Amino acid sequence: MVRRNVTLARQAAQEIIEGIQSGGLAGDDGLLPSEAVLSRRLGVSRATLREALSQLEHGGLIVRRHGIGTFLASRQPLVESGVEELESIETLARRTGVEIHMGDCDVQERPASVEEASALGVPAASQVLVVERVMMSQERPIAFLVDVLPTEFLTLQDLGTSFRGSVLDFILERGTPALQHSYTEINAEAASSDLAKRLQLRTGAPLLRFVAQLYETHGRVVDYSISYFRPGQFRFHVVRRVRQFPMSAFEGSAPDSALVHAR
Amino acid sequence: MVRRNVTLARQAAQEIIEGIQSGGLAGDDGLLPSEAVLSRRLGVSRATLREALSQLEHGGLIVRRHGIGTFLASRQPLVESGVEELESIETLARRTGVEIHMGDCDVQERPASVEEASALGVPAASQVLVVERVMMSQERPIAFLVDVLPTEFLTLQDLGTSFRGSVLDFILERGTPALQHSYTEINAEAASSDLAKRLQLRTGAPLLRFVAQLYETHGRVVDYSISYFRPGQFRFHVVRRVRQFPMSAFEGSAPDSALVHAR
DNA sequence: CAGTGGTCTAGACCACGAG
DNA sequence: TCGTGGTCTAGACCACTGT
Structure with a gap:
């Protein structure tokens, strides 16, 4: 069993992608072979094959219809980023064919503000690295980014000269620390005068x-x-699913459960 | 096997929630019993138990650590909405304890504009129902919502008098059509003079x-x-995961795959 | 080392949609 | 009725973590 630190399901998904690319896997109507057939061809169990299909479905490449079959999604390869995928705007831009580069950049080490220390979960006034820069596309500013990191994770000399604008990409390439996810709040805000100057916009x-x-x-x-984006330069989307899980269950009274007393 | 049109995994997840609520399932350090123990107690296979835990993990209630165990999430029940969950702002508001009600509301049936017909995937100038209204909280406007639906799905008389502001809730309560997901684009925009008047803001x-x-x-x-929200009144967030799947695979050349020729 | 969560299998049955 | 995807099981082995 060949294993490059990657799951069998992921490998299967990759093989299916290649089969679609070469044009022979899906029928003219976009219908893919049944799960039974695919699992046999790929030499994996149906459970693993289904995991692979789930990944493809989540990525928006295929659609599954109970009792009918699995189809290519009509809205084919998305050229924009789903916001639930964490990737740098540099990666996003490259993927979508937009030229992008870093403009003015300011890096400094200083004690964290109260808000920063709280957000990072570190003691007040801990030393942090602050990276501020403008991202440009075709000589026009399109985003202003501020990253604050404990010096435990990133220092001035770490960044060196190879920094191209994305702290995320830098950490991913370095490989440490291993990143899990980000919790992102989305809002709209009027440009302050300082921000307006940096992004060449009018205040407000x-x-x-x-x-x-x-x-x-x-x-x-x-x-x-904290990231500020000029509207219209990027397209962020999200697939929102109908609520499947009642988190509100936590609000009501607590019925006694046999679970905790069992065995 | 009791089955209320709900999967075993969901039932198991519910039982775990109740066990947590009653306070006896998790240890003082938030550690839950191992998967082997839980599956035995609940009388389900470990695969099913894992599916239940996956749902709870996705909902942010628990955290799983390879080689260590399953813990309650430290950031307990989220009081705000993850944007990847589709719910009406009325439901969101009620869940978070904010009073909200519908202000001015305008409903009409008319032929769809070109943009609307395209977005809905219906023939140009098809008849559609358009619902426009302002949502208020404490006598202040906080959102302006426009919904456009083919009359095939919703008509003026359908709405009747019970409409309280949410098209989504209306359809969910009616039960038909069965909803799957929404594809949502996120952006910032300056208020037009018309929008500014409705939301009692300054233009821009x-x-x-x-x-x-x-x-x-x-x-x-x-x-x-199309929904417009006053910044600061709602908090939308999203959990962004590090890219796990290379959609860019679709861009390169198409290596010939053995898959399509097999068998 | 022992115990945990992560992955995978082979097989079974169910629910759905079309002929 | 048939073939599809959806769910579930019992068991196996792997990878990670702390002792």
Whole structure:
């Protein structure tokens, strides 16, 4: 069993993608072979094959219809980023064919403000690295990004000269710490006069703002960031699913459960 | 096997929630019993138990650590909405304890505009129901919502007098059509003079804008909506995960795959 | 090392949709 | 009725973590 630190399901998904690319896997109507057939061809169990299909479905490449079959999604390869995928705007831009580069950049180490320390979960006034920069596309500013990280995770000399604008990409390429997910708040905000100058907008112009905490696998916050985007330059979307799970269950009274007393 | 049109995994998840609520399932450190123990207690296979835990993990209630165990999440029941969950702002508001009600409301049937017909995937100038209204909280406008639906799905008399402001809730309560997900674009926009008047803001004030297509289970678009939110009144967040799947695979050349020729 | 969660299998039955 | 995807099981082995 060949295993490159990657699951069998992921490998199966990749093979299906290649089969679709080469044009022979899906029928003219976009219908893929049944799960039974696919699992046999790929030499994996149906459970594993289904996991692979779930990944493809989640990525929006296929659609599954109970009792009918699995189809290619009509809205084919998305050229924009789903906001639930965490990727740098540099990666996003490259993927969508937009030229992008870093403009003015300011990096400094200083004690964290109260808000920053709180967001990072570190003691007040801990030393942090602050990276502020403008991202440009075709000589026009399109985003202003601020990243704040404990010096435990990133220092001035770490960044060196290879920094191209994305703290996320930098950490991913370095490979440590291992990143898990980010918790991002989405809002709109009027440009302050300082922000307006940096982004060459009029004061008060609307900006899309993401405030994010980036977590590593052990639950610590690696990076607290605030990002401002010029509307219209990027397209962020999200697939919202009908609520499947009643979190409100936590609000009501607590019925005694046999579970906790069993065995 | 008791089955109320609900999966075993969901029932198991519910039982675990109740066990947590009653306070006896998790240890003082938030550690839950191991998967082997839980599956035995609940009388389900470990695969099913894991599916239940996955749902709870996705909902942010628990955290799983490889080689260590399953814990209650430290950031307990979220009081705000994850944007990847589709729920009406009325439901969201009620859940978070904010009073909300519908202000001015205008409903009409008319032929769809070109943009609307395109977004809905219906012939140009098809008859659609358009619902426009302002949502208020404490006598202040906080959102302006426009929903456009083919009359096939919703008509003026359907709405009747029980409409309280949420098209989504109305359809969910009616039970038909069965909704699947929505595709939502997120952006910021300056308030037009018309919008400013409705929301009692100055022209040009920043607004958070969601443009969404709501899909039913067969892939048809049920509702095309544009929503404007006053910043600061709601908190939208999203959990962004590090990219796990290379959609960019679709861009490169197409290596010939053995898959399509097999068998 | 022992115990945990992560992955995978082979097989079974159910629920759905179309002929 | 048939073939599809959806759910579930019992058992196996792997990978990670702390002792």
